[in-house]
Amino acid sequence: MRSAILSIMVMLIFAVGCSSGGDGAGTGDVGRFRLVLDQAGFQVQDGKLLPLDIPDLFCKKVLPSCYGNNNDTPYMVYVLPPAPDQDPAVRNTFPWTYRMRPDEAVVFVGRTPPPAKYFSYKTYLAGYLVEGEPIIHRIYASLGDTISNFRINTAGGNDPFGKLVILISTADRAVEARIRAAAEQAGYGPEIMNTDVIPSSILNMGLGLMDDELTFLHRIAFFENAGEREAYMKPEPVIVGGKLIEPPYKPNDRGVVLRLTPKPGHEQALKPYDVPSLIVRGTGTTELDRIDALEDLREAILTRYGHLDATEYESRVWLTEGYDAIQRGIDVLGETRDTIYLRTDAVALGDDPDEFLMVYGIIHALTGKCVYSNLNIYTEDVVTDLLPLEKFIHLGFLSVNSEKSAESREGMKGSAAPYLPGHPDAPLFYAWKVSRNCQPGEDYCLQVPDSPCGRITFDNLFAAFRAYVEPGTLVGPAASELLYDRVIHFTAK
16 A cells, blocks of 8 residues: 555656646646556556766776767766566666667656757667677667757747657657657647657667667756756766666656557557658858968967977867668767767877877857867777777867857867967967866866776877757758868977
């Protein structure tokens, strides 16, 4: 009896917590939704939406790599129980990876993040097993365009933040239609519903050992209010007592995650989605008319440090897109089509005071090619305790972005002015030093920190660059339309 009362109380709490309030999105509630889904022939299991602290999990040897994380963007993931009919011997690699039948769905009912520059949701192919190999073959490829704050259905109109939302991740049209009908019967309006299509034709969907593992990523960048960021990103443990958490999972404050599996006898003929068409990148406008100004900045930096030896590094495209990765079987580290990924070669950075990197380029967010841009400094050191199964740490541990004001002297804006005084294009460019010996009070210098744990080293470093969401297309810009960022490695003569 006590257990039954507790279950009713939890349902009531989340019926209130996820009701629409002032959204104008109906009066739906999760308790009613669960009941209707059950009546529609689905077995309903609880999952969670949890923050993923990548450096911490890497230090604790839970993660084999840091996956080229963006230091400016926190990540959240679904943690799901196995399907009811999944063989207990078929265990997922992590709590946030899972196998799915082609007639299953995962549904999120909750609130979008509070005001921020960017957020998105998307299902990924995490990887698959290859006969005879001891670990999963990681692909970590997005399955099409995201559902982002620029392309999401909420009742908020032009204000998608803090609004009630339903996300349906499924490979089957008929299943999606049944879930939408159940949501409307539970009082939710169709204007808040979004479908995250999982294209089964390019996957091996199922619950067997050799079937693909999926995962789900929720990204958020640059909350407007620090207090709201702290509340939304409230940590919950992924490891308890030294072990990865196991189901059953309880809902959390961000919303409710439901795994839906047709009950025996309620299966229907499959109606899979086609592979979604992709939004075309590029607008035809480029930054290349400012290449002379980029060369002016280069010459000014080389002149400023003319007493040192200089080795120059161009950047190149680092990560391709999900569909490309799936076809070629390559690892793209959880990329998203909402940005472009550029990087330089790695450099062994010494601790001599006269040795440092100068990272410079155009601020893509100020040319209209994206809504925000940043640079990240990564360690390319080898994960020695996992050889030969894993290779690079790929931890992004320092970053500078276009969001900080020039007055703060903490962002890209204003950092090229010392090198280009009076230059008309100076405000559009940045120049930052990366050093193990930043001087006290030195502007525009990133200090390489001490390692947070013995598993992480900062010997070989490279710079990587992102440019998120071109306003003209609402996806990442085309690489060919950007001026590529650059790095100069200075050393004592």
